Amino acid sequence: MSIQEQSGTRRVAVLVAMEGIEQVELTGPWKALEEAGWEPVLVAPETGEVQAFDHLDAADTFPVDTTIADASPEDFAGLVLPGGVANPDALRLDAAAVGFVREAVAADRPVAAICHAIWMLVEADVLRGRRVTSWPSLQTDVRNAGGTWVDEEVVRDGRLVTSRKPDDLPAFNAALLDLLADG
Template sequence: MRIAFLIAPEGVEQVEFTEPWQAVTDAGDSPELVSTEPGEIQAFNHLDKADTFPVDRTVDEVSPDEYDALVLPGGVANPDALRMDEKAVAFVRGFFEAGKPVASICHGPWTLVEADVLRGRRLTSWPSLKTDVRNAGGEWVDEEVVVSGDGAGTLVTSRKPDDLPAFCSTLVEEFHKAA
């Protein structure tokens, strides 16, 4: 399976990117880092700069048709930047329109809010997104991992880095079910 990881040029929470990346790699899948700009992305450990990672392709070069699933890591600045990029938002929306699985953790659902794909879905996120999720028509819950099959495609969500073990195993399982 080819899995797109959509990440802004800076602001992703490193562990919310690297652990799911490793989980899909360990499952025998092929992850690709997609961003809004070529070059490298700058990851963060909370508010401190962490490592940089090479961008495989930009949103200008890709289509959801090329991938089997999508992962949206968190970090406060990452999804906030993505939601301001029309091509990134359209890329995310395309996965839902195609009925393909999507996984998002922490602040990642901000991009889902902007893509207007949460109506009627049950999900979780970092608690500060609760009102945004509800205003976008989603049902926000405080749970470690939530799998929503309400609507086109499966949506897997988690709240925070502490939820990564459950998030990673669940996203791999759900992605493979959909294959």
């Protein structure tokens, strides 16, 4: 039985802070999920709208579907963590968000993180013994958290998919969808 059948859902949580999300790292996976028949759900610390960025420039806003307080990893077939420097840097200070990530990994849910989103996995202390990638400047953080950092477009380690940067989105999205399809 696949994870989506176990959970009774094809919903995938997309966990973000209220601002600083790299827009393409939110919209690229979101579109890929929708096109593959999944229902992405924007999960954030507060209700309202989140502010995405195109690098350092404010871009679009997106409505929050549910708050972290009102969600549980059990409600979703998987978890996507978009990057942007400010997004995971703010989110990792939110104990509920860190707990959400830790619970998703502990429950063996598919988890996909791109670019700076690896910080959420570092903060949740779930990288020990794992092989991952991220934005290159974070390799020391990964190693200090017990992970093995590699410079590859996309890395899959069990139920975890990671990628380095927006240019890797096609490979990241394909790996995310494969991970979800594997249940």
